[in-house]
Amino acid sequence: MAAEYASHWESLAFVTSNGQAHLISTYGSLESSWALVDSLFGDKLLAMGVISSQVYDAQTQFYEQLMNDNAASYAFGLPMNDSSEIGNSVALAMVAATMTNASVRAQILSNIASYASLKSRVDIFASSYYVSSGSYISGPASPAQGALFAPMVLSLPIPSSNSTTPPTPPTSYTPEPSPAKSHTSLSVILGALFGSVAGLLVIAAVSVVFVRRRRHRAVPKNLPISSPPFLYDTVTPFIPSEDSISGSYVSLERLRSLKMERIRHAVVTSSRFESTPQPSPHESSMQPRSTATPRTATGSTTTRGTSAGGVAAGGVGSHLGQLDEGPGRNHVMTELRTEVLQLRQFMQSMNERLQVEAPPTYSE
Structure with a gap:
């Protein structure tokens, strides 16, 4: 048709x-x-x-x-x-x-x-x-x-309409890649992707380590450990009164003068005791105890030392009160000299401390 x-x-x-x-x-x-x-x-x-x-x-x-x-x-x-x-x-x-x-x-x-x-x-x-x-x-x-x-x-070969055979591909026809080759290409792509990610992670880790080491080296070592000054490091001495209940606060200069006065008083008392002739046992027994000169002097010394609030003067008076006993005289003198030596050492340490530290200031 x-x-x-x-x-x-x-x-x-x-x-x-x-x-x-x-x-x-x-x-x-x-x-x-x-x-x-x-x-x-x-x-x-x-x-x-x-x-x-x-x-x-x-x-x-x-x-x-x-x-x-x-x-x-x-x-x-x-x-x-x-x-x-x-x-x-x-x-x-x-x-x-x-x-x-x-x-x-x-x-x-x-x-x-x-x-x-x-x-x-x-x-x-x-x-x-x-x-x-x-x-x-x-x-x-x-x-x-x-x-x-x-x-x-x-230009492609096409069969006639009454032919049942499929067309033959031209000579320049390129077949499609096989599934195995496509799988290979996919594995290569995934491998490259994971390798790139791993490389980036390694680079990031190395960078972090490098930065930390650099900061650690930048911090100076053996820094002096300093603490903030304490506001109450300076202690004001408290001198108790004779009743040991009340007292007063004094400065370091006042405390130093009181210590020096006690030492001078102890030295003077010791020199008087050594220069006073001691009566013989017979004379001691003939004289009444109430008229003993050393005792009177010692009593007055003890009273003055106690009124000043010092420990050294009181100790000297207590020892001199035992001089009338005779045999304990040398022992009392030894203790007195020891106490005077300790007071001198204490004053020397106080002098060194006052030279190092600045004197405190007070305000009302």
Whole structure:
């Protein structure tokens, strides 16, 4: 049925003009009329063979003659028909795919390439344009420009419609990678990813260690450990009164003068005791104890030492009170000298401390 329709169509549309057979644009039009028959691409694409090869050969020769005779007017390809100056890159690409002559096909594609590379064009490769000047009309960046791959599609071997065998791939066909190879590529990618992460972690750890060591070296060693001064390091001496209940606070200078007075008093008492002649045992027994000079002196000394609040004077008086006993005299003198020596050592340490430390200040 399709072959019969095609044969009837050829008898009406296929004419000869000026010795050149070609297809006219419409039925009953002038024999000189023509058009771009891009619909023949469907018969070629599906390999149906409905249109005879005579039509393809005649159209190839006719288009070649048109381009040669009108090279200046058709600088960027053939127009859509004989009465138009507008060309279409989509229709030209499909017509080029149906040409049986490779040179004619290349000439049509070359005209399309000249238009696409036109420097004066301001549009984005429009599909409709004037074939004489390449001026833009419509269809910028049209998805229909995919028809430019029509010649490439027909270059693939396609079996006829009555064949059941699958098409054989071309010689330049590259098979898809096998699953094993894809697994290998995936493992390589994962390995590179984990390796990069591990490398970054190692670099971060090394950086942290380096920064810590640098800070540790920057801190000076053997720094003196200093504590804030205590506000109550200086203690004000307290001198108790005779009743050992009440007393008063004195300064260090006052305490020092009191200590010196006690020492001088103890030394004077000791020298008096050594210079006073001691009575013989017989005379001692004849004299009453109440009139003993050392005892009176000692009593007065003890009283003065106690009133001053000193420990040294009181000790001297207590020892001198035992001088009348006779045999314990040497022992008392030894203890007295020992106590005086201890007082001197204490005063020496107090002097050294006063020279080192600043005297305290007091405010009411």
